[in-house]
Amino acid sequence: MTAETVPRASRLAAVPPEPGVSKPDPILVADDVTRTFGGLRAVQVSRLEVQRGAITALIGPNGAGKTTLFNLLTGFDRADAGSWSFEGRSLAGLPAYRVARAGMVRTFQLTKSLTLLTVLENLKLASRQQTGERFFTALVHPLWRAREESIERLADEMLARFQLDRMRDEFAGTLSGGQRKLLELARALMVRPAMIMLDEPTAGINPALTQSLLRHIQQLRDEGMTILFVEHDMDVVMGISDWVVCMAEGRVIAEGPAASIGSNHAVIDAYLGAHHGRRAGDEELR
Amino acid sequence: MDFLTILGDASRAAIGPEAAIYALAAIGLNMHFGYTGLLNFGQVGFMLVGAYGVAVAVATFSAPLWAGIVIGIALAIVLALLLGIPTLRLRADYLAITTIAAGEILRYVYRSNFASPVTGGVYGLTRFADPLYAINPIPAGQYGFGQLSVSDRSLWIMVISWSLVALACVLMFLIIQSPWGRVIRSVREDEDAARSLGKNVFGYRLQSLVFGGVLGATGGMLLAVYTQAVQPDAYNPVVTFYLYTLLILGGAGRILGPVVGSVIFWFILVFTDSFLRQAIGTGLIPAGLINPTEVGAVRFALVGVGLMLLMIYRPQGILGDRREMMLSDR
Numbered sequence: 001m002t003a004e005t006v007p008r009a010s011r012l013a014a015v016p017p018e019p020g021v022s023k024p025d026p027i028l029v030a031d032d033v034t035r036t037f038g039g040l041r042a043v044q045v046s047r048l049e050v051q052r053g054a055i056t057a058l059i060g061p062n063g064a065g066k067t068t069l070f071n072l073l074t075g076f077d078r079a080d081a082g083s084w085s086f087e088g089r090s091l092a093g094l095p096a097y098r099v100a101r102a103g104m105v106r107t108f109q110l111t112k113s114l115t116l117l118t119v120l121e122n123l124k125l126a127s128r129q130q131t132g133e134r135f136f137t138a139l140v141h142p143l144w145r146a147r148e149e150s151i152e153r154l155a156d157e158m159l160a161r162f163q164l165d166r167m168r169d170e171f172a173g174t175l176s177g178g179q180r181k182l183l184e185l186a187r188a189l190m191v192r193p194a195m196i197m198l199d200e201p202t203a204g205i206n207p208a209l210t211q212s213l214l215r216h217i218q219q220l221r222d223e224g225m226t227i228l229f230v231e232h233d234m235d236v237v238m239g240i241s242d243w244v245v246c247m248a249e250g251r252v253i254a255e256g257p258a259a260s261i262g263s264n265h266a267v268i269d270a271y272l273g274a275h276h277g278r279r280a281g282d283e284e285l286r
Numbered sequence: 287m288d289f290l291t292i293l294g295d296a297s298r299a300a301i302g303p304e305a306a307i308y309a310l311a312a313i314g315l316n317m318h319f320g321y322t323g324l325l326n327f328g329q330v331g332f333m334l335v336g337a338y339g340v341a342v343a344v345a346t347f348s349a350p351l352w353a354g355i356v357i358g359i360a361l362a363i364v365l366a367l368l369l370g371i372p373t374l375r376l377r378a379d380y381l382a383i384t385t386i387a388a389g390e391i392l393r394y395v396y397r398s399n400f401a402s403p404v405t406g407g408v409y410g411l412t413r414f415a416d417p418l419y420a421i422n423p424i425p426a427g428q429y430g431f432g433q434l435s436v437s438d439r440s441l442w443i444m445v446i447s448w449s450l451v452a453l454a455c456v457l458m459f460l461i462i463q464s465p466w467g468r469v470i471r472s473v474r475e476d477e478d479a480a481r482s483l484g485k486n487v488f489g490y491r492l493q494s495l496v497f498g499g500v501l502g503a504t505g506g507m508l509l510a511v512y513t514q515a516v517q518p519d520a521y522n523p524v525v526t527f528y529l530y531t532l533l534i535l536g537g538a539g540r541i542l543g544p545v546v547g548s549v550i551f552w553f554i555l556v557f558t559d560s561f562l563r564q565a566i567g568t569g570l571i572p573a574g575l576i577n578p579t580e581v582g583a584v585r586f587a588l589v590g591v592g593l594m595l596l597m598i599y600r601p602q603g604i605l606g607d608r609r610e611m612m613l614s615d616r
Contacts, residue, residue, distance in 0.1 A: 076478065100484035112479035114472050115613050125472050126483040130465045133485075135493050138466035139457070148465065173613035191483055 012051055012243050017256025017264070020047035027052035027195055027226050028073070028104070033082030035065075035072055035250075042068045044250040045082075050195070055217065055227045057237045057258070060247035061271055066230045067109060069247070070199055074106045075099040087194060101128070103194040109203065109230075111180040115173030119164055122172050122183060123155035124148075126190035155190065162186045162216065178205035181213060195226035202236055214240050238262070246270065287564055294433020296557035303440065303512045305552040306447035307505045312529045312536075312544035313454045314501030319530070320538035321462060322494040323474035325378050328369070328385030329502045329529050331392045334521040335361040336503025337510035338396055338405060344414035346404050351417045355507060362503030365392075366496040374491045389523055397518035410517035418511050443512045450508065451545060454501055459541050461497075470494055531593060537603030539610075546604055554592065558585040 011024045026049035035043040043065040050056050058066050071077035073084060075096035083092045086104050094102070114122050130151060131137045132144025159165040162182045167175060175183060181201060188196050201217070202210045218240055221227055231237050237244060237258065244261040246254040248270035254261060261267055299305065311333055318324040339358025343349040349357075369388055373381045396405045405411070422442040428435045436444070461467050469490055472480045477487045510516045528551070536547025562581045565571040576584055596603075602611040 074482070076481070095486075096478075096481040097484050097486045100482055105484075106482050108478070108482070112476045112482075114475040114479055116475055116610055117468070117471060121468055124465075125468050125480075125485075128484060132465035133469050135461070135466055135497070138464035139460050141460070141464070144465060171610070171613055187483065 010242075012054060012257065015243075017254070017260050019252045019255050021049070021255055023049045023051040025052045026050060028084065028086050028228070030073065030084035031082060033069070033072055033084060034080050035068055035077065036080055041250045043072060043079075045069060045247075045252055048245065048252055050226065050228055051243060052226050053221065053224050054242040055221050055229070055240055056243045056245060057241035058228060058230045058245050058247065059232070059234075059237055059261075059267075060253075063249075064247040064270070065250040066247055067199055068250075070106060070197055070230065073099075074104065074197065076106075100191060100193075103192075104197065105188045105191045105193040105195075106197040107181075107184045107188055107199055107201065109199040111177070111184050113172040113175060113180045113183055115171060117172055118169050119159065119167045119172055119175070119183060120152070120155055120169060122187050123158055123190050124151050126187045127151040127154065128191060158186045158190060163212075178209035178213075181205055182209075182216075185213070185216065189220075193225075195228065196220075198227065198229040200230055200232065202231065202233055210236070234262075287568055287570065291433060292557060292560040292564060295560040296553045298434055298436065299556035300549045300553035301444070301448075302436075302552065303443045303447050303508070305548045306444065306451050307508045307512065308529065308532060308551070309451050309545045309548035310447070310454055310508065311502045311505030311525075312533045312548055313451070313458060314498035314505070315526075315529050315533055316538060316540075316544050317458065317494055317498035317501065320533065320540070320543065321467070321474060322470050322491060322498075323378065324374075324491060324495060324498075325382035326385045326495070326498070327382045327523070327526055328387075328389035329498075330521050330523060330525040331385065331389035332362050332365060332499040332502030333506030333509065333525065334389070334392050334396065334518075335365050336506030337516045337521070338411075339503070340507050340510050341411040341414050341516040342404055345406075345411040351415065351511075354414070358503050358507045359500055362499045363496050366499040367492070370492045370495045374488055374495065386523060386526075389521070389526065393518050393521055405518070406516075408518065410515060412515045415511035415514050443508070447508050447512070450504060454504075455541055455545065462541065466490075531589075534603055535593065535596060537605035540603070540605040543603060543605050550604070551589075554589055555585060558588045 015021055015023055028050040030045055030048045033043060033045045034041065060066055068077065072079045073091070075091070075094050075098070079092065083090060085091060086102055089102065091099055091102060091104070114125070117125065130144060130147050132148065137143050156165070159168055162185070164179065164182060164186065167179065172180070172183060185198070185201070201213060205213070214236065217227055241258045244256060244258050245252055246261060246264070246267045253266045253270055254264045256264065311329055314332065315326060315329045318326040336358040339361045340351070340354035343354035343357045344351055369384055373384045395401055397408045399407060401407065419439060419442070422438065424438045424442050426438050428437060429441050430436055469480065469485050472485065473487050473490050480487050532547035532551035533544050534547070535551060536545065537543035559581060562571070562576065562584060563578065566573055566576060566578055566581070602608050
């Protein structure tokens with residue numbers, strides 16, 4: 001097999017499991033990204049590369065800075081310092097909407113379904129290159145009708161793919177929590193991103209829907225999409241990730257394939273505390 | 287008690303120029319508040335710059351009336367940009383504070399001594415809309431029947447103002463149904479979601495503020511040419527609250543909400559006024575209980591009670607959808 005036909009995710013096999021390690025084909029590269037809240041260093045990532053076409057999980061204990069890193073990379077929060085580039089293009093300092101247009105689309109920990117838009121409108125909204133989104137063009141229906149029809153076809157395909165077609169014309173506010181997660185993922189895909197960033201995609205949804213969501217995510221990866229996701233459920237992380245990055249106290253403390261990360265000492269220390277397995281006072285006795 | 291007179295007075299107010307003018311300004315507010323979720327508490331400021339744009343251009347600088355109208359609209363755009371650029375990136379509350387302050391600043395500037403050579407100070411300006419009445423195609427006389435009779439002059443302004451209301455409603459319908467309207471509503475629902483999908487939330491808010499502000503200024507201009515007078519204290523913050531009242535009464539986020547709201551608002555206002563005066567005049571209500579000079583205040587108290595009942599039993603307004611109200615997590 002040539003390098004071209006090897007699934008890009010499996011090319012991670014040769015990458016050594018070290019924090020900040022270089023990947024063969026990174027789509028996102030971040031350097032020295034820092035963010036402090038008062039005296040607290042929430043994020044202090046010296047180097048992070050995300051492999052193209054792979055599922056990368058971002059794990060870490062509460063307060064490790066995972067969501068803050070998401071916010072920084074996607075323009076929802078301002079970094080104090082640092083640079084990051086996506087597909088070779090610097091995104092540092094860009095507002096959130098331009099990050100999305102560059103092809104890096106995120107979802108939120110607390111789903112943000114647009115309650116009083118229908119499910120179909122939610123999807124159509126996300127589509128790009130609709131000139132009817134300009135004020136004066138919008139007033140002249142024939143100028144944007146054709147594009148609207150093609151967007152609607154795309155949206156209907158997407159609804160069918162995520163089994164949301166029955167809810168097509170319902171307000172998004174009537175969906176269940178799990179359906180909202182699916183809607184958010186489908187909506188993000190309507191932007192036609194090269195990479196999606198999912199913040200706790202399985203939080204608060206039932207196990208059956210979780211399985212369905214994970215299948216969708218793996219299928220997207222197989223179609224060439226890059227996925228970076230924050231997750232607390234270790235079964236989910238171990239089940240679908242090609243690569244796992246662990247953060248603690250704002251830093252990347254470990255990286256590696258899913259199988260290696262469970263036995264990594266830095267990870268265990270971060271989750272359980274450095275003194276686990278020893279009795280209090282052992283330190284002094286030594 | 288002459289109920290026919292009371293109903294006649296109330297109906298005349300409900301279809302009169304004021305109802306149309308308030309409807310127009312409230313359509314602008316509906317763009318801001320009902321569709322974009324912008325808390326604009328200074329819609330009266332847009333009315334003021336529109337009204338004075340016409341009045342100052344024509345009365346002070348002897349410009350033609352059409353130029354005054356263009357200036358009024360241009361001033362509304364400038365005001366929207368001045369208000370919006372510093373505040374629309376911030377949380378909604380800041381726009382509310384800024385707009386209510388801006389409306390008052392404008393009123394004080396226009397009524398101040400140093401501005402009086404241009405604005406006429408506290409006395410304002412008069413008789414600047416003669417060209418509009420000169421082209422009135424309606425022959426002189428009274429039109430209508432019985433209590434519903436209006437002069438040719440009033441009818442002319444009614445035709446113009448209700449036509450503008452109809453035009454504004456058509457524009458709103460077209461723009462809200464369009465992809466532009468879809469983005470605007472998404473900004474109202476959740477600005478971060480809109481941003482995450484590549485929408486320039488700030489830009490859309492600014493466009494909404496300008497469009498609704500221009501509609502407000504158009505209402506102000508109509509008020510100015512209808513009364514042939516501008517006087518700064520007519521543009522006090524209470525006007526904005528009336529606009530909110532009738533918008534919520536009719537149903538915010540509905541194309542015809544402000545129109546229905548304005549008609550009902552003016553009907554109720556004049557109905558209670560006329561009723562109270564007659565009731566006191568005929569001794570139905572003892573003059574010792576309500577003095578005729580207090581009628582103006584009492585009718586607003588009654589309108590307030592009516593609104594409270596509406597908020598309790600129909601919080602979505604006349605045209606609103608209860609289900610949407612329940613779903614909304616705003």
